[in-house]
Amino acid sequence: MELFLRNLRNLWFLFAKAEQLRLIGFLELMRALPRTVSPRLLAREPVQRCDFPRCGGACCVYGVWVDLQEIAAIRQAAALIQPHLPADARSLPWFQEREEPDPHALSGRVRQTTVLPRAEHPLGQACVFWRPQDAKCALQVAAEAQGWHPWRLKPFYCILHPLDLDEQGRITLDDTSALLTTPGSCLRPAAEPQPLVQIFAPELRWFLGETAFRRLLAAAQAEE
Numbered sequence: 033m034e035l036f037l038r039n040l041r042n043l044w045f046l047f048a049k050a051e052q053l054r055l056i057g058f059l060e061l062m063r064a065l066p067r068t069v070s071p072r073l074l075a076r077e078p079v080q081r082c083d084f085p086r087c088g089g090a091c092c093v094y095g096v097w098v099d100l101q102e103i104a105a106i107r108q109a110a111a112l113i114q115p116h117l118p119a120d121a122r123s124l125p126w127f128q129e130r131e132e133p134d135p136h137a138l139s140g141r142v143r144q145t146t147v148l149p150r151a152e153h154p155l156g157q158a159c160v161f162w163r164p165q166d167a168k169c170a171l172q173v174a175a176e177a178q179g180w181h182p183w184r185l186k187p188f189y190c191i192l193h194p195l196d197l198d199e200q201g202r203i204t205l206d207d208t209s210a211l212l213t214t215p216g217s218c219l220r221p222a223a224e225p226q227p228l229v230q231i232f233a234p235e236l237r238w239f240l241g242e243t244a245f246r247r248l249l250a251a252a253q254a255e256e
């Protein structure tokens with residue numbers, strides 16, 4: 033009987049682990065969806081990326097909209113994430129109840145992460161996953177602790193930011209003069225114009241894959 037129970041426990045553990053990996057794998061799948069890029073990204077602009085950690089994770093001020101399928105995958109990895117959350121956020125709901133339609137989300141619906149007052153944050157409030165002690169995202173810290181890619185548990189729109197999707201779902205960037213005056217926009221002025229494709233190379237590689245990214249880079253260089 034004892035052996036039977038032990039085997040049953042092992043089987044349950046393996047099943048739970050496989051389910052966890054299946055859902056986390058779903059996040060990878062979602063990012064592997066074919067994405068297209070607006071010609072806007074072939075431009076050169078006098079901007080540069082934010083200077084984390086000096087920015088204090090300003091972009092986490094309003095939380096983020098998360099696809100329902102991503103929420104399921106994040107919840108499935110809860111045991112890995114919990115130890116990296118601020119202590120006062122561990123027992124809180126991570127996502128707000130209200131659902132919104134999103135034509136670019138895989139499930140078609142999104143929910144926003146919970147936002148908390150945070151005196152330590154440069155703008156006085158932040159996403160439930162934002163950590164006051166180092167301004168890092170608990171989802172990223174949890175993935176790194178597993179030896180995974182830092183973005184493996186991160187919501188799609190967090191990785192994308194400050195890039196955006198246009199009405200056709202193509203990856204783009206809003207008008208930079210507006211972004212530069214928006215708190216938490218993750219952009220700073222630069223002395224010289226640089227190709228947007230190069231500034232956002234890590235994100236574009238992640239979403240497009242190496243081959244498509246190289247094609248995009250060549251197209252941007254041909255524009256110069």
Ligand code: SF4
Nearest residue numbers: 092159161162169190
């Ligand atoms: S999920 Fe992480 S990166 Fe995204 S807004 Fe929240 S703390 Fe910031």
